[in-house]
Amino acid sequence: xxxxxxxxxxxxxxxxxxxxxxxxxxxxxxxxxxxxxxxxxxxxxxxxxxxxxxxxxxxxxxxxxxxxxxxxxxxxxxxxxxxxxxxxxxxxxxxxxxxxxxxxxxxxxxxx
Amino acid sequence: xxxxxxxxxxxxxxxxxxxxxxxxxxxxxxxxxxxxxxxxxxxxxxxxxxxxxxxxxxxxxxxxxxxxxxxxxxxxxxxxxxxxxxxxxxxxxxxxxxxxxxxxxxxxxxxx
Numbered sequence: 001x002x003x004x005x006x007x008x009x010x011x012x013x014x015x016x017x018x019x020x021x022x023x024x025x026x027x028x029x030x031x032x033x034x035x036x037x038x039x040x041x042x043x044x045x046x047x048x049x050x051x052x053x054x055x056x057x058x059x060x061x062x063x064x065x066x067x068x069x070x071x072x073x074x075x076x077x078x079x080x081x082x083x084x085x086x087x088x089x090x091x092x093x094x095x096x097x098x099x100x101x102x103x104x105x106x107x108x109x110x111x112x
Numbered sequence: 113x114x115x116x117x118x119x120x121x122x123x124x125x126x127x128x129x130x131x132x133x134x135x136x137x138x139x140x141x142x143x144x145x146x147x148x149x150x151x152x153x154x155x156x157x158x159x160x161x162x163x164x165x166x167x168x169x170x171x172x173x174x175x176x177x178x179x180x181x182x183x184x185x186x187x188x189x190x191x192x193x194x195x196x197x198x199x200x201x202x203x204x205x206x207x208x209x210x211x212x213x214x215x216x217x218x219x220x221x222x223x224x
Contacts, residue, residue, distance in 0.1 A: 042217050098143060
């Protein structure tokens with residue numbers, strides 16, 4: 001069964017304290033892996049798409065990486081405005097063109 | 113560009129009432145998704161439309177749930193009759209081709 005697991009469930013960091021969020025997945029084939037940011041009371045906001053092992057994408061203080069079993073979202077020198085829930089989703093190649101499987105997210109809190 | 117627009121943002125109603133949630137996808141997007149988000153189960157796909165045609169409604173929990181997409185710029189999700197366990201945040205997302213899904217800000221539904 002296709003599955004996505006995110007860890008940790010929650011993370012508290014001091015401003016400037018770098019860390020990584022993990023997304024482990026089990027799928028029969030991967031068409032793509034997506035990272036989203038979700039603020040309270042808002043919908044998920046698209047951050048990155050990764051397609052193949054070894055690929056990396058960066059945006060400001062965020063960098064996403066991908067291996068054959070997991071993806072990491074690295075946060076370098078975070079600021080309080082980076083506080084949000086970060087969701088990972090995989091698009092299995094067996095699901096046709098549309099179905100994403102979402103993890104339950106990591107709630108990040110960055111303290112000033 | 114306007115994003116995905118959902119209404120209402122909040123809905124509180126009594127058990128047994130009919131609830132209708134509305135979604136306007138991003139112009140030019142040919143796929144539309146309805147999701148339900150809860151703390152316990154995260155984001156769950158309810159139904160997927162492609163070019164206004166329902167392709168996969170296997171995630172619709174019961175016959176009390178129905179969805180329509182009468183044209184490319186409008187979709188509804190209806191619950192009749194509503195029950196307290198339907199309380200959740202309902203999201204609509206759209207995309208063009210195989211681009212990432214873009215989400216609205218959701219409808220927070222409370223059934224008393």
